[in-house]
Amino acid sequence: MTPIIEVVDLKHVYSPGTPFEHKGLDGVSFRVERGQTVGIIGHTGSGKSTLIQHLNGLLKPTSGKVYLDGTYILKDKQTTRNARFRVGLVLQYPEYQLFEETVRADISFGPKNMGLSDAEVKKRVEAAAACVGLTEALMEKSPFDLSGGQKRRVAIAGVLAMEPEVLILDEPTAGLDPKGRADILENLKVYQRQKNATLMIVSHSMEEIASFADQLLVLQKGRVAMYDTPAEVFKKAAALQEMGLAVPQITQVFLRLKELGVDIDTDVYTTGYGLKTILAKKEGAGHA
DSSP: OOOSEEEEEEEEEESTTSTTOEEEEEEEEEEEOTTOEEEEEEOTTSSHHHHHHHTTTSSOOSEEEEEETTEETTSSHHHHHHHHHHEEEEOSSGGGGOOSSSHHHHHHHHHHHTTOOHHHHHHHHHHHHHHTTOOGGGTTSOGGGSOHHHHHHHHHHHHHTTOOSEEEEESTTTTOOHHHHHHHHHHHHHHHHHHTOEEEEEOSOHHHHHHHOSEEEEEETTEEEEEEOHHHHHHOHHHHHHTTOOOOHHHHHHHHHHHTTOOOOOOOOSHHHHHHHHHHHHHHHHHO
C-alpha cells in the first residue's frame, strides 16, 4: 500500500555559502501510513520544525523529495497548491496565523480559498469550531481579543475546516492547562476518527506523546535517530537521555525498579500499561 507521506533523503541547508551555513536536515527518510498518529520528538535544534514545513511544501529542500500519496509534492505549482490543502499545518505559535477581523472569517479563509460554495464553507466552519470547542458567542469576536488558548483553538479550527487528509501540529498544547491539553488532544482524535486522517504532532511532553502516538520519530542533529513504536523507543532510555531527551515518568519508575533488582518489564510508557504490568507481575508471583 502506498504510504500517505513518504520522505526520501531530505536535506535542508540554511544560509548556504555563508558563515552562517548549517544543516537543518541531513538525509531524513521515513514513511507514514494513512490513519497513523506519529509523534515527532527531539532536542531543540534537532530539525523538527524544519521537517514539518517541508511536508506541505512550505519549505523547499536543498535535496531529497516528499511524496503525498505517491505524488511528489513539488512536481508543479498546482500539485504543491493541492498538497497544501491536503496537508494541514498548524505552526508552533498558531496565534500568529490569525489575521481576519472575526473568528468566523479567520476559520473561513482556507475553505474559501479552496473555491467551495458558501453553503459548504459555512458547514465546514461550524463543524471545525464545534470540534475544537469554540462557542457561537466567540465566532463574531476579533481573534485578537481572545485568550491564548482560544487563539490556538481558532488556528486549529482554521486548518480543520479545510478537512486535510494529513494534519500536522507543532506543540499544539504548549502553554495550556491540563484540561485544555486533554480537550485539544481528544478533539484531534475525534477528527482523525471521523475523517480517517493522519496525525503528526511535535511535542516536548513525553507523557503526552507516549499515550497519543502509534509511532515515534526521534530526530537528532537533523537525522532520524529512531522511528518505532513508543514501547520500543522508550526501551532505549539511555540513548534518549544522551540526546537530551527524557522518558515518561512512569518509564523512569520501572527502570528504577529494574535497577533495584525487581524482575519486571521496562517497556512501560503509560500509567495504564504500568498498572497492568504490576498486576500481572503480582498475579504471577501469587501463582508461584
